[in-house]
Amino acid sequence: MKAIGFKQSLPITETNSFIAFDTEKPAPKAYELLVKIKAISVNPVDFKVRQNAAKDTTLETPKIIGWDASGVVEAVGDKTSKFKVGDQVYYAGDITKDGCNAEYQVVDERIVGKKPKSLTHAQAAAMPLTTLTAYESLFDRIKIDPERDKAKTVLILAGAGGVGSIAIQLAKKLTNLTVIATASREDSIQWCKDLGADFVVNHHRLKEELQNIGHPEVNYILDFVDLEGYWELASEIIKSQGHIVSITGSSKPLDLNLLKNKSVTFSYEFMYTRSMYTTEDIEKQHEILNTIADLLDAGTLKSTLTTTLKGFTVDNLKEAHRMQESGKSIGKTVIAF
Template sequence: MQAIGVKESLPITNPESLVAFETEVPHPSEDELLVQIKAFSVNPIDTKIRMGLRQAIKRPRILGFDGVGEVVEVGKAVSDYQVGDQIYYLNSKIKPGSNAQFQVVDPKMASHVPQSVSLSEAAALPLVSLTAYEALFERLAIPMHSKTKQSILILNGAGGVGSMAIQLAKIAGLNVVASASRDETRQWVESMGADAVINHHHNLVDECELLGPAAYEFDYVLDLHGLDSHFDEVIELLAPNGRLCTVGDGQLTVDSEDFKSKSLSLSFESVFTKSFYKTQNLNSQHQALHQIAQWIDNKELKSPLTQTLTGLTVENIQQAHAVLETRQMIGKLVIEL
C-alpha cells in the first residue's frame, strides 16, 4: 500500500519533510479491524510529532490520528462490525497512522459514521470531538444536562476542539463565552453557538467586564490556548469551587494558594491517555463517538470541517501542515483519498 511519513524533523517547506513510500497492508489481530481509509484529518499533533524527532529514522513514521474508513477485515473476536461498514475512529499515538491507504483500528476507539454528513465531514470529528467530550464531561465533570444555568469560558474557540467544545457545552445547557482574536474567528465561534466572545490577546478580566455591568464568574474554564499569559486572570474569573481544564501547550507554574482560597480544581486532558496506558475505560471513546454521531444526525452538533484537499500526496499533507503551522486555522482540514 502507499503511505506517507516522516523520517527527519525538517521545516515543512523542505521537500523531504514528508516522504511517500510503499509498505505492506497491515493485518488486524483478533480484536481489531482493518479499514480502507476514505478520508483523514490533519491535526496540530501531526506537526508537533513531525518536528519532534530526536534524530533521523530509517523507516518513515506514518502520521495521522483519526479518520474514516470502510471495514475490509474483521478480527474474529469483534462482533459489532462487519465488512463494508463505514466507521470513524481515533488512532493511538503508538500505532501507524491514517496517512495511508489502509490502517488497523481498535474498535474501542471507533464507531459507525453519522449518517447525515459526508465522509469528509465525519473525518473532521474524532480527535477534536473526543478531546472536547472528555475535557467537558470527564475532566470538568459537567453534568450532561445542567438544570442550573452554569457558565464556561473556552479559550481559543475557533480551532477544531474549541468548535466542538462550544457545541457540546451548549448541549449541556451552559452559558458559553469563547475567545477569538480576529473578525473571522469571532464570526466562527458565534456560528458554533457561543453566547458571547472575548479577545484572548487582551486582558481576560477586562474583556469579560465589557460583556455586562458585573464581572463574570465562571463555573468552568477550558483552556485550548495556553495559560502562560492568562493564568492569574483565569483564577480571578473562576467562581469559588470552579474547575479548570487545560489542553493547551506551554509551561504552567501553579501556586497552590491560588487554588486553596477558592477551592478550585485543575485537570489536564489528553485524548491519547486511555490508549497509551491501556486503561480499562478505553471503550468509553467508542461510546462517546456513538453519542456524537447521534447528536450529529439529530442536528444538535455540526462538523467543524472548513477545508478539504483531495489525494494522498506528499504535497497535500505538506500544504495541510503549513496551514496548521500558521496557527490561524479555523475549524478542521481533511484530506480525501
C-alpha cells in the same frame, strides 16, 4: 500500500519534511479492524509530533502519523464484535501506533465509532479527535450535569480552533451553560457566534471584555491553546469551587497555590489516555463517537470541516500542516482520498 511519513523532523517547507513510500498492508489482530481510509484530518498534535519525533536522528523507517480518519472496514481481528466488513467508521486512533496517513490502518474497535450516515467521509474525518477531547473535558473531567450546572458559565479559550469549535456546540446543545468563547479576528468571531457561543470575547483584552459582558468570573475554563500563558489570569477569573481543564500542558511548573483559597479543581485532558493505557473504560470512546454520530445525524451538531484538500499527496499533507502551524486556521482541514 501507499503511506506518507518522515525520517527527520524538518520544517514543513523542506522537501523531505514528508515523503511518500510503499509499505506492507497491516493485518488486524484481536480487537483490531483493518480500515481502508477515505479521508483524514490534521490537528496540532500532528505537526508537534512531526517537529519533535526525529529531531536529532534519522529514522530507518519513515514514521507514519495522523490521528483522525474515516473509512470502510476491510477485515477484522478474531476478538472483534462491534463491526463487520463493509461498515463505515470514524475514529482518532492511538498515538502510540502508526497513524492514518496511509491507505490502510489497523485500529482497536473499542475506540472506533460508526460513521455518521448523513456526513461524507471528509465531514466525518474532521470530528473524532476534537470531539472526544471536548466531550471528555466537559463530561469526564468537569462532569457537567445539565440540571445541576444550569446558569453556570464556561469560558472556551481558542473558540474557533478545532477543539473549541465542537466544544462550543457540545456546551450549547447538551448543557445549560452560558458559553463564552475567545476569538479576535472578524471571521473567527463570526464562526464562534454561528456555532452558538452566547458571547465572544477578545483574548487580547480578556479580563476587560469579561467585565463588559457582566461575567468577570466564570465557573469553568477550557484551555485549548496555552495553559502557561493564561495560568495567572485563569486563576484570577475562575470562580470559587470552579474547574479548569487544559489540553496544552506547560513547559514549567504551575503555581497550584493560586487555586488553593478558591478550592478550584484543575484537570488535564489527554484524549489518548484510554488507548495508551488500555484503561478499564477504553470502550467509552466507542460509545462517545456513536453518541456524537447520532447527534450529527439528527442535526443537533454539525461538522467543523472548513477546508478540504483533494488527493492523498505529499503536497496536500504539507499544506494541511502549514495551515495548522500558522495558528490562524478556523475549524478543521481534511484531506479526501
